[in-house]
Amino acid sequence: MNRKNFLSSIVPLSASVGAFNKETFLKGNNSIFEEDKKIKIPSYLKRGDVIGITCPSGYISLEDIQPAVEKMKEWGFEIRIGDTVSDLNFTFAGTDKERAADFQKMIDDPSIKAIMLGRGGYGAVRIIDKINFKKFAAKPKWIIGFSDATVFHSHINANLRIATIHSKMCNSFPSDWANAEPLQIDSIESIRKCLAGDKMEYTAIAEEQNKYGVAEGELIGGNLSILQNLAATKSEIQTDGKILFIEEVDEYLYSIDRMLWNLKRSGKFDKLKALIVGGFNRIKPDDPGEEFGENIYEMILEKVKEYDYPVCFNFPVGHQRINYALKCGMKHRLNVSDISVSLIEIK
Amino acid sequence: MIIIPPYLKRGDTVGILCPAGYMPLEKAITAVETLTEWGFHVIRGKTLGHQFHYFSGTDEERLHDLQHMMDDKNIKAIFCARGGYGMGRIIEKLHFKKFKKNPKWIIGFSDITVLHSHLFSKYKIASLHAPMAAAFNDGEFNNKYIQSLKDALEGKKANYINDGHSFNKKGKAYGILIGGNLSLLAHLIGTSSEINTKNKILFIEDVGEYIYNVDRMMYQLKRSGKLNELAGLIIGKFTDMKDTTIPFGQTTEEVIRDIVKEYDYPVCFNFPVSHDRENYALKVGGEYKLSVSSSKSILKEL
Numbered sequence: 001m002n003r004k005n006f007l008s009s010i011v012p013l014s015a016s017v018g019a020f021n022k023e024t025f026l027k028g029n030n031s032i033f034e035e036d037k038k039i040k041i042p043s044y045l046k047r048g049d050v051i052g053i054t055c056p057s058g059y060i061s062l063e064d065i066q067p068a069v070e071k072m073k074e075w076g077f078e079i080r081i082g083d084t085v086s087d088l089n090f091t092f093a094g095t096d097k098e099r100a101a102d103f104q105k106m107i108d109d110p111s112i113k114a115i116m117l118g119r120g121g122y123g124a125v126r127i128i129d130k131i132n133f134k135k136f137a138a139k140p141k142w143i144i145g146f147s148d149a150t151v152f153h154s155h156i157n158a159n160l161r162i163a164t165i166h167s168k169m170c171n172s173f174p175s176d177w178a179n180a181e182p183l184q185i186d187s188i189e190s191i192r193k194c195l196a197g198d199k200m201e202y203t204a205i206a207e208e209q210n211k212y213g214v215a216e217g218e219l220i221g222g223n224l225s226i227l228q229n230l231a232a233t234k235s236e237i238q239t240d241g242k243i244l245f246i247e248e249v250d251e252y253l254y255s256i257d258r259m260l261w262n263l264k265r266s267g268k269f270d271k272l273k274a275l276i277v278g279g280f281n282r283i284k285p286d287d288p289g290e291e292f293g294e295n296i297y298e299m300i301l302e303k304v305k306e307y308d309y310p311v312c313f314n315f316p317v318g319h320q321r322i323n324y325a326l327k328c329g330m331k332h333r334l335n336v337s338d339i340s341v342s343l344i345e346i347k
Numbered sequence: 348m349i350i351i352p353p354y355l356k357r358g359d360t361v362g363i364l365c366p367a368g369y370m371p372l373e374k375a376i377t378a379v380e381t382l383t384e385w386g387f388h389v390i391r392g393k394t395l396g397h398q399f400h401y402f403s404g405t406d407e408e409r410l411h412d413l414q415h416m417m418d419d420k421n422i423k424a425i426f427c428a429r430g431g432y433g434m435g436r437i438i439e440k441l442h443f444k445k446f447k448k449n450p451k452w453i454i455g456f457s458d459i460t461v462l463h464s465h466l467f468s469k470y471k472i473a474s475l476h477a478p479m480a481a482a483f484n485d486g487e488f489n490n491k492y493i494q495s496l497k498d499a500l501e502g503k504k505a506n507y508i509n510d511g512h513s514f515n516k517k518g519k520a521y522g523i524l525i526g527g528n529l530s531l532l533a534h535l536i537g538t539s540s541e542i543n544t545k546n547k548i549l550f551i552e553d554v555g556e557y558i559y560n561v562d563r564m565m566y567q568l569k570r571s572g573k574l575n576e577l578a579g580l581i582i583g584k585f586t587d588m589k590d591t592t593i594p595f596g597q598t599t600e601e602v603i604r605d606i607v608k609e610y611d612y613p614v615c616f617n618f619p620v621s622h623d624r625e626n627y628a629l630k631v632g633g634e635y636k637l638s639v640s641s642s643k644s645i646l647k648e649l
Contacts, residue, residue: 058593059593089596090593090594090595090596090597091559091591091593091594091595091596092596122559122562122563125563125566125567125570126562126566129570228533228534229533229563229564229566229567230567231536231537231567231571232536232537232541232567232571232572233567233570233571234570235570236537254401254432255432257432257436258432258435258534259534261435261436261534262534262535262536262537262538265435265439265537265538265539265540266536266537266538267537286401290368290369290400290401291400291401292400292401293399293400293401293402294400
């Protein structure tokens with residue numbers, strides 16, 4: 001590892017955050033004050049606690065959430081199924097009003113200790129501004145999901161400073177547990193560990209394109225399309241001083257490149273502690289003769305070439321079987337070397 | 348103070364290039380012939396007909412070609428032969444110092460929205476959202492939309508009269524016109540090239556998008572404050588739209604109608620600005636009057 005990189009990456013977090021920034025202040029962006037706010041950790045769950053299932057985005061049938069329901073019962077939790085599960089309104093799980101009401105009910109209900117989303121899809125951004133987070137802020141609980149749920153992770157982190165869980169949700173529990181891959185089972189198990197309050201530890205393959213270094217910072221991130229979609233809105237992701245993770249699915253290379261430029265040009269890569277690149281899956285093929293000519297590694301390394309923070313690729317997060325639960329908002333240490341990659345939750 | 352580049356006269360030089368995607372030379376021949384017919388001297392940039400994978404050259408080649416034409420005093424307008432993708436990769440490397448002193452018309456749409464938006468947001472320089480080379484092909488070089496580009500370059504004021512639409516919200520608006528491709532406008536949000544829409548007449552169009560994604564992008568415009576202080580809104584054509592396996596349940600027009608229903612400025616639908624044949628030349632940064640009724644919409648340049 002490069003010694004200079006190592007030294008610069010262990011500068012305490014407090015040195016870079018909390019400083020008064022006149023420009024940001026005058027722009028009316030109060031994120032610097034939010035940065036100062038300590039993250040609130042919802043209570044970890046114990047046996048008998050209730051997990052609510054709601055669908056703020058796409059539709060899912062009652063049948064399709066059964067594997068998740070059964071598994072979470074097996075873990076010792078009780079399950080409360082929201083009105084939006086199996087409520088079909090075209091692509092959505094109910095109207096905007098119904099989805100907002102179900103979500104609102106679950107975050108306000110003191111007997112529910114965590115909320116797992118039924119699935120992603122599209123629709124969170126249509127209801128996020130209708131949600132009143134007052135009771136949730138006073139009595140936070142875990143929100144669990146990914147993909148379209150990135151809207152919640154980003155919004156809650158930026159505005160409420162409450163930790164959330166980026167992980168598989170109901171639609172991605174294997175229906176045939178006996179024949180599921182060990183690492184897929186491990187991914188589901190990681191949700192249980194997160195909820196139990198275990199300190200999380202992950203490893204990833206040491207890709208030769210990785211940029212080495214050690215970094216500590218709050219973990220935040222999610223789906224790239226959603227992160228671009230939140231730019232300049234109230235739910236915009238705040239990345240300064242943080243470890244950012246990104247993942248994507250079903251996009252063209254040119255479109256991924258364009259979204260990465262949005263993140264770069266809007267300053268989201270400038271003050272990172274580290275960048276974690278998850279799965280970029282099912283990339284749509286280019287037209288023959290018009291191939292994009294750059295792969296994911298090249299296009300990302302190009303965007304961050306002027307920064308010396310660590311970068312790792314193919315981290316097990318994304319639209320894939322191996323998609324570990326990550327605690328957004330919690331402080332982690334990322335260690336990227338030529339032989340290993342580890343991400344460890346720290347105090 | 349908005350900078351309007353000088354209009355063109357016979358004998359002026361127009362540069363043609365590709366700042367983004369690759370275009371075979373032969374596909375731009377009719378456009379070059381038509382521009383020549385209009386009395387302009389056309390010179391070709393190195394990126395037209397040149398290919399580097401998807402692009403019409405490396406970032407450096409495309410940047411250099413565009414920068415060179417922007418800085419060359421003898422060139423009075425720059426005609427982008429094709430959009431595609433790539434303008435956003437070079438926009439921050441462009442220098443506008445000479446261009447500000449010698450502004451010229453930049454012509455194009457789609458990916459060129461990046462340049463239109465950047466030019467107006469940062470430098471208050473007007474540019475032309477108008478048909479590119481492919482639109483001239485297949486015998487279309489003489490249609491009224493191509494003709495509108497000639498008129499715009501010559502400084503003739505536009506007065507576009509369009510059919511009505513049942514979703515139109517009637518009213519009159521005066522303001523500076525801005526806009527372009529919705530995907531690109533959304534993509535620029537949060538960057539230094541993003542559009543400021545206050546008191547403006549905004550136009551949007553898109554092609555080949557999923558309806559849910561148009562919805563998502565419209566929500567981004569709304570949530571980032573781009574829709575609440577408009578003077579007027581022009582919805583162009585959304586062509587070749589795609590839907591998800593489970594249908595979205597609304598047409599693009601319904602999506603947009605619902606998202607702007609709380610605002611009381613005029614909105615017109617199905618305006619001839621698009622990736623199809625119907626694509627009038629519009630001056631980004633120009634001053635217009637928009638009049639909308641259920642039976643027609645009129646966009647008149649002031």
